[in-house]
Amino acid sequence: MSSNLNPYAYLQNEIIPLKSAYLHVSDLAIQRGYGVFDFFKIQNSTPLFLQDYLTRFYSSALMMGLEVPLSEREITEVILELIQRNEMPESGMKMILTGGYSANGYDPAEPNLIITQHSLPMPTEQQVNNGIKIITAEYIRELARAKTINYSMGIRLIQQVKSKGADDVLYHQNGVVTEFPRSNFFIVKQDNTVATPAQEVLMGITRKNVLELAAKRYNVEEAEVTLQDIANAKEAFMTSTTKRVLSIVEIDGRPIGNGKVGEVSKTLLQDLIEFEERQIEE
Template sequence: MSSDHKLYAYLHDEILPLDSAYLHVSDLAIQRGYGIFDFFKTHQGQPLFLNDYLTRFYASALLMGLEVPLSEEELTSVLTRLIQMNGLTDSGVKMILTGGYSENGYNPGPPNLIILEQPLTLPSEAQLATGIKVITHEYVRELAAAKTINYSMGIRLIQQVKAKAADDVLYHQQGVVSEFPRSNFFLVTKDNILRTPAQEILKGVTRKNVLELAAKKYKVEEGTVTLEDIARAKEAFMTSTTKRVLPIVAVDGQPIGDGKPGAVSLDLLQDLIQLEEAQLEKL
């Protein structure tokens, strides 16, 4: 995208230039970090799996006691207009719902809805060929089923991740694995069973799609996954909107399987790409 490409955002019932979109400092997103969001991607200017993301957005708002000021039909219309105005081929669209302007910095006000769109970069061929390394950290997100804007722990651990020459951090509690700050976790056992955590996680849309794709070829299990399970696994990977299926080759410095991206992981990545292409054909 050229540096002079003008982007637009949605705020306060209008679409306006991105550099003119501001919140007042009294918003609870600023004062207390209170709010929710969701994020989907577009390809060829079309949103992928939008209904799933909208369903989760409204569910997160309900869990946090926030009311989305637009109906799903109205929000879809705004998203369509914004995507058309920005004219990006491949992008990520973020919908943010804040706690609103607060008179005392604690009590919520009418929520503010913000929609942003930016160019999107997917994992490179080099990343897919080599896989990524992760570390672990004992932590469970509060209200994990809601996609809140609170990423304090993940952000605080960035320097620790870098110091250990890793790419991300996997949360666990007393050895029971949950999720990454922005992705879901899968492993593949030596007999090609796919296993993924079921508790204390945000159920990702890509996770859902991969589970459905995998069930056509492999045995799939949602349940308890431990650090010991990871140590015995043949493969591991993460899933997310922006990462798709990204192989993990080491956890806490210990290789997974042969320390290379596995065949099952890469096979599911191709299945997911084909599903995305099929989704586009329907739009």
């Protein structure tokens, strides 16, 4: 992946060297973990599906009572300038909006907007070809529709995931599954219906794209998905900006379907890659 040892970032109305980008300790992101963010992919120096990500970013800010200090046009201009300055044609870009410098460490103040560009971690060839293993944990994110910076549960579960030889953790409540800390979840039923949880999940941009692509080939459902549904499923996979479509072959030590990467998952991954390429051409 492309990398720049001295990249630029946007902070408080300025584009400055990343090494000089700091927040004061009074910011609510530090004091209370209060803020929202979004992350999108730069491919061939093109921000993919940027309008979708901006729409979600502004929606998350609204749900958290934060005002983005730039218009969509202005933030797009900053993004394009960072892409030009940083010369990282294959990368990721993160927008963070914090609760601002709070006088009492609790009340929100004028939000701080930060935009940074990074190298882009993608699944390994082995993960794509062989799939990944997951475990489950009982938890539902507060205000799931907002992409907040609060990842406390996911981070706290990292050691448990590793100790069980897994790659990620799927949240559920009373057997009804929702999402991963950083990805959406899908199953493929025995009749090739592609289903994904509808409630208490972040509306992922890759999730939306995969649903649209899948609808051209299969029946699709946004509905309740249970742990029992996974046990009966033919395939399962996760979706996200960095994961694209990544097959899941084992859950809590039990194989999903035949325990191998399925044809529907493979097909949707290829469809998504081609869709991204068309976006760049356009």
